[in-house]
Amino acid sequence: MSGGRFxxxxxxxxxxxxxxxxxxxxxxxxxxxxxxxxxxxxxxVEGFLVPMADEDALDALRELFEKDFRGAGTRNxxxxxxxxxxxxxxxxxxxxxxxxxxxxEPHALQLDESRMHEADEAWIPVTTPDGPGMLVWYNSD
Numbered sequence: 393m394s395g396g397r398f399x400x401x402x403x404x405x406x407x408x409x410x411x412x413x414x415x416x417x418x419x420x421x422x423x424x425x426x427x428x429x430x431x432x433x434x435x436x437v438e439g440f441l442v443p444m445a446d447e448d449a450l451d452a453l454r455e456l457f458e459k460d461f462r463g464a465g466t467r468n469x470x471x472x473x474x475x476x477x478x479x480x481x482x483x484x485x486x487x488x489x490x491x492x493x494x495x496x497e498p499h500a501l502q503l504d505e506s507r508m509h510e511a512d513e514a515w516i517p518v519t520t521p522d523g524p525g526m527l528v529w530y531n532s533d
Contacts, residue, residue, distance in 0.1 A: 396420040396421065396422055396438070397420060397421045397422070398421075398422050398423075398424055398436075399421060399422070399423050399424065399441075400423075400424045400425075401423055401424065401425045401528060402530055405530070405531075407530065408530075409447075409450060409529075409530060410443070410529060410530055411443075411444045411445075411446060411449065411450045411453075411527070411528070411529040412441055412442065412443050412444060412527075412528050412529070413441070413442040413444055413488065413501070413518070413520070413525050413526070413527050413528075414437045414439045414440070414441055414442075414525055414526045414528060415439045415440050415442060415522050415523060415524075416437060416438065416439040416523055416524045416525055416526070417438070417439045417440055417522075417523065418438065419438060419439055419440055420438075421439070421440070421441075422437065422438045423436065423437055423438075423439070423441060423528075424436045425437075425515065425526075425528045425531075426514070426531045426533070427465075427513060427514035427515035427528065427531050428465035428466075428467060428514070428515065428531070429457060429458070429461075429462075429463035429464050429465045429512075429513040429514075429531065429532050429533055430463055430464050430465065430532075430533045431464060431465030431467070431512075431533075432531075432533055433465065433467065433512065433515070435515050435526070435528075437525075437526045439525065439526075442488070444486060444488075444527075446485075446486050446487070448485070449482055449483075449485055449486045450529055452482045452485075453482055453513075453516075453529060454529075454532070456475075456478060456479065457512075457513035457514075457532070458513070458532045461513070463513065463532045463533070465512050465513060466511060466512050466513065467509070467510070467511075467512045468509050469511070471508060471511070476503075476505070476508070479503055479511070479516070480502075480505075483501050483502065483503040483516065483518055483527065484500045484501065484503070485500070486500065486501045486527070487499070487500065487501075488500070488501050488520050488521070490520070490521040490522060497521075499520065499521050501518045501519070501520060501525075501527065502518060502519045502520075503516070503517070503518060503519075504517040504518050504519045504524060507524075513531060513532060514528055514529050514530065514531040514532075515527075515528060516528075
């Protein structure tokens with residue numbers, strides 16, 4: 393993509409605890425994120441950024457990826473059904489407010505299971521009423 397803008401989310405790791413959703417869209421703005429725990433992968437997604445305020449979900453995601461998966465990343469993991477179900481429940485508990493300029497409606501995010509091979513710490517593919525997205529949060533490394 394030429395002529396666009398790149399925004400590195402929390403490049404020096406000092407922004408504190410945060411969780412965002414990047415809804416994929418042709419905006420000319422690409423968000424870059426370090427993800428994958430100590431694997432320190434770099435991901436990019438074009439779209440618009442939606443700050444999320446869900447401490448419970450963030451705590452649950454951190455427990456799953458940092459404690460249970462030991463913070464080493466999970467890209468291309470063969471997820472067991474209990475693990476997938478747990479991630480599905482966490483993601484489904486996060487509210488996304490869709491707005492059509494006239495009204496706002498809350499919707500639960502959904503894990504995009506067709507892209508599970510991309511799922512990793514701080515990089516979870518989701519679906520929203522506005523299209524596909526990537527749920528990102530500060531990486532534990």
